[in-house]
Amino acid sequence: xxxxxxxxxxxxxxxxxxxxxxxxxxxxxxxxxxxxxxxxxxxxxxxxxxxxxxxxxxxxxxxxxxxxxxxxxxxxxxxxxxxxxxxxxxxxxxxxxxxxxxxxxxxxxxxxxxxxxxxxxxxxxxxxxxxxxxxxxxxxxxxxxxxxxxxxxxxxxxxxxxxxxxxxxxxxxxxxxxxxxxxxxxxxxxxxxxxxxxxxxxxxx
Amino acid sequence: xxxxxxxxxxxxxxxxxxxxxxxxxxxxxxxxxxxxxxxxxxxxxxxxxxxxxxxxxxxxxxxxxxxxxxxxxxxxxxxxxxxxxxxxxxxxxxxxxxxxxxxxxxxxxxxxxxxxxxxxxxxxxxxxxxxxxxxxxxxxxxxxxxxxxxxxxxxxxxxxxxxxxxxxxxxxxxxxxxxxxxxxxxxxxxxxxxxxxxxxxxxxx
Numbered sequence: 001x002x003x004x005x006x007x008x009x010x011x012x013x014x015x016x017x018x019x020x021x022x023x024x025x026x027x028x029x030x031x032x033x034x035x036x037x038x039x040x041x042x043x044x045x046x047x048x049x050x051x052x053x054x055x056x057x058x059x060x061x062x063x064x065x066x067x068x069x070x071x072x073x074x075x076x077x078x079x080x081x082x083x084x085x086x087x088x089x090x091x092x093x094x095x096x097x098x099x100x101x102x103x104x105x106x107x108x109x110x111x112x113x114x115x116x117x118x119x120x121x122x123x124x125x126x127x128x129x130x131x132x133x134x135x136x137x138x139x140x141x142x143x144x145x146x147x148x149x150x151x152x153x154x155x156x157x158x159x160x161x162x163x164x165x166x167x168x169x170x171x172x173x174x175x176x177x178x179x180x181x182x183x184x185x186x187x188x189x190x191x192x193x194x195x196x197x198x199x200x201x202x203x204x205x
Numbered sequence: 206x207x208x209x210x211x212x213x214x215x216x217x218x219x220x221x222x223x224x225x226x227x228x229x230x231x232x233x234x235x236x237x238x239x240x241x242x243x244x245x246x247x248x249x250x251x252x253x254x255x256x257x258x259x260x261x262x263x264x265x266x267x268x269x270x271x272x273x274x275x276x277x278x279x280x281x282x283x284x285x286x287x288x289x290x291x292x293x294x295x296x297x298x299x300x301x302x303x304x305x306x307x308x309x310x311x312x313x314x315x316x317x318x319x320x321x322x323x324x325x326x327x328x329x330x331x332x333x334x335x336x337x338x339x340x341x342x343x344x345x346x347x348x349x350x351x352x353x354x355x356x357x358x359x360x361x362x363x364x365x366x367x368x369x370x371x372x373x374x375x376x377x378x379x380x381x382x383x384x385x386x387x388x389x390x391x392x393x394x395x396x397x398x399x400x401x402x403x404x405x406x407x408x409x410x
Contacts, residue, residue, distance in 0.1 A: 063293045075292075
């Protein structure tokens with residue numbers, strides 16, 4: 001039985017949303033990509049299940065918090081591995097990806113330009129290389145996918161971060177890990193993902 | 206079949222660990238409560254799966270990141286609701302609990318005493334009441350448990366936070382929501398939890 005149709009609500013940008021969009025896209029799921037503009041957010045906020053974006057609405061329920069949304073969509077669509085232990089490993093890599101993403105957002109929203117530069121440096125030289133090394137450890141021994149023997153949410157969300165928010169020393173960290181570089185190409189060449197990247201709506205961030 | 210035996214490693218304190226210990230305790234699971242002292246941490250850190258605590262070891266695998274650990278333990282032990290949608294709602298409440306816990310830790314580790322006071326004030330007057338209101342919304346209509354018709358990880362982790370890290374205006378926020386106050390008593394009087402609270406190892410935090 002196909003999973004019930006979800007609507008996915010996020011700003012008209014990549015940010016915390018794109019990684020979850022890739023799950024729907026890879027699965028070939030039926031979903032609605034609801035993109036709202038910044039000026040529509042204050043009116044919507046009180047109706048969001050936890051006062052934040054992204055959230056999904058499915059089967060009459062609204063689920064907020066990006067980890068809860070991602071894990072739900074992944075499980076419904078066969079992207080959470082083959083066992084509870086694989087699901088846990090995938091979840092671990094999700095949270096490591098969010099640690100890096102949080103460091104990036106902290107820098108992006110910092111209003112003091114000196115502190116901001118230090119935060120971006122921290123993201124590119126610490127947070128991102130830490131994630132890349134962890135990915136390389138999971139790919140050791142010539143493995144094609146981070147967890148288990150097929151593409152999972154772990155591959156999609158890590159590569160989505162690296163595709164969107166890598167620069168300078170982050171790029172060098174990828175160059176230093178050929179297995180990660182190859183994974184990025186492998187994921188970006190999945191037919192559904194490749195088509196999505198080529199045709200997704202343009203956005204400012 | 207009983208789930209495989211887990212060892213659970215965290216500092217000898219409550220912090221981010223106690224909420225997961227409550228899952229093992231409520232389930233009556235076979236588990237090892239590995240508590241390490243602060244001075245043993247530098248030596249262990251490189252062996253931790255993501256360089257952080259808590260983590261579990263089970264079936265030859267190590268899983269880090271507290272969300273991944275909590276969801277794994279809950280799923281293995283029947284504390285993740287009756288459907289994927291209930292699991293997602295439980296996960297959402299977990300992440301809201303971590304948002305509050307993160308605000309508390311940010312305050313606790315702040316070294317500037319003026320900023321620290323402001324951060325604790327923010328935790329007690331914003332983060333904690335936000336979580337308490339969300340809990341009250343889920344208990345509306347005289348419900349006994351936050352999600353579904355039986356105790357779940359959502360009840361255990363929210364009440365664990367409120368039991369450990371509530372004071373001043375946080376207590377007033379609980380008083381204002383009788384359904385949340387009743388849930389706290391309901392969870393603390395679950396026989397396994399009650400016994401654990403009475404007999405758990407003493408710790409400094």
